[in-house]
Amino acid sequence: MANRFEGKVVAVTGSGSGMGREVARMIAAEGGSVVVSDVIETRAKEAADLIQSEGGKAVGLKADVTSQDDMDLLVKTAVDNFGRLDAMHANAGVAEPTFGTTTRLHEVGAAAWDQIMNVNGRGIFLAFRSAVTQLLKQGSGGVLLATTSAAGSFIYPRFPLYAASKFAGNGITKAFAVEYGPQGIRANAMAPFHGMSPNLLMPADAPVLGKSYEEVGGPWDPAGNPGAMPLALPTPPTLRDNANLALFLLSDESRYISGEVIHSVSGATSARVAMNFGSAAAGDVVPEDVRAALDSSDK
Numbered sequence: 281m282a283n284r285f286e287g288k289v290v291a292v293t294g295s296g297s298g299m300g301r302e303v304a305r306m307i308a309a310e311g312g313s314v315v316v317s318d319v320i321e322t323r324a325k326e327a328a329d330l331i332q333s334e335g336g337k338a339v340g341l342k343a344d345v346t347s348q349d350d351m352d353l354l355v356k357t358a359v360d361n362f363g364r365l366d367a368m369h370a371n372a373g374v375a376e377p378t379f380g381t382t383t384r385l386h387e388v389g390a391a392a393w394d395q396i397m398n399v400n401g402r403g404i405f406l407a408f409r410s411a412v413t414q415l416l417k418q419g420s421g422g423v424l425l426a427t428t429s430a431a432g433s434f435i436y437p438r439f440p441l442y443a444a445s446k447f448a449g450n451g452i453t454k455a456f457a458v459e460y461g462p463q464g465i466r467a468n469a470m471a472p473f474h475g476m477s478p479n480l481l482m483p484a485d486a487p488v489l490g491k492s493y494e495e496v497g498g499p500w501d502p503a504g505n506p507g508a509m510p511l512a513l514p515t516p517p518t519l520r521d522n523a524n525l526a527l528f529l530l531s532d533e534s535r536y537i538s539g540e541v542i543h544s545v546s547g548a549t550s551a552r553v554a555m556n557f558g559s560a561a562a563g564d565v566v567p568e569d570v571r572a573a574l575d576s577s578d579k
């Protein structure tokens with residue numbers, strides 16, 4: 281087992297469930313001290329208890345990413361318990377407010393925009409602000425990481441406001457990278473797609489599953505979705521497959537990477553932006569008259 285986080289202190293927002301909880305467990309397993317936080321207090325406490333039961337160093341607190349006071353408290357908790365802060369992983373997120381309905385984009389109210397932007401956009405800004413204030417005080421650089429989404433690179437059908445909020449998350453992350461690089465603070469976003477937590481689409485009082493959609497979605501068929509998921513292995517993608525990228529980006533292994541949005545898992549983003557030729561071979565989609573003109577110009 282690598283020990284990339286020995287002596288490091290990392291705060292993770294939205295880490296009472298899903299990938300954030302997996303990241304917190306993995307950092308602790310590699311010697312780091314973790315501050316677990318979530319808007320749902322029981323989730324934060326249970327995740328911290330789980331990490332401690334696994335032999336890791338963790339404290340858990342309720343912290344809502346839409347509140348600057350809560351983000352300041354999150355950083356203060358790191359300093360009070362572990363003496364410093366080395367990295368902030370702004371991971372908390374919520375799904376499209378109208379997911380599962382037939383509401384069209386022009387019918388969604390402004391309150392839904394505010395709700396999702398507050399968590400997925402402003403939440404990253406506030407977490408990074410509190411972290412940078414502490415990192416500048418310490419004067420030895422530091423790491424900022426946001427969890428955005430592949431939906432921050434292209435538009436998922438039926439996730440329009442989610443996409444807008446994730447584009448915002450990528451934008452503010454790059455702005456922090458440019459502004460604070462000279463102080464040795466780097467900022468990146470990880471953009472997952474597959475292998476993520478179904479809890480995102482479930483009610484707040486649902487049990488934390490700790491597994492991915494693909495793990496809980498019935499028997500795994502790697503050949504089931506080649507158009508949307510080019511890389512499909514004999515076993516399904518897991519939270520850990522995404523969390524591995526977070527650990528790399530939070531650790532010194534990525535010390536010279538900043539201002540990047542890096543996608544995790546499956547090649548899905550490339551599949552989404554490629555031209556869809558359906559079953560036709562590429563040569564068949566060139567119109568007859570254009571092909572004839574090309575053929576004659578060859579001669």
Ligand SMILES: NC(=O)c1ccc[n+]([C@@H]2O[C@H](COP(=O)([O-])OP(=O)(O)OC[C@H]3O[C@@H](n4cnc5c(N)ncnc54)[C@H](O)[C@@H]3O)[C@@H](O)[C@H]2O)c1
Pocket residue numbers: 293294295296297298299300317318319320323343344345346371372373374375399403427428429430471472473476477478479480481
């Ligand atoms: N699940 C997916 O399909 C998927 C895909 C790509 C990206 N993401 C992103 O990954 C990140 C982690 O999500 P996940 O998949 O692990 O889902 P998850 O729902 O299991 O975990 C997210 C956690 O964030 C918490 N949270 C929500 N609002 C909060 C707030 N205001 N303050 C603090 N915590 C809050 C939730 O209570 C939850 O415990 C999110 O940013 C999400 O948008 C998820």
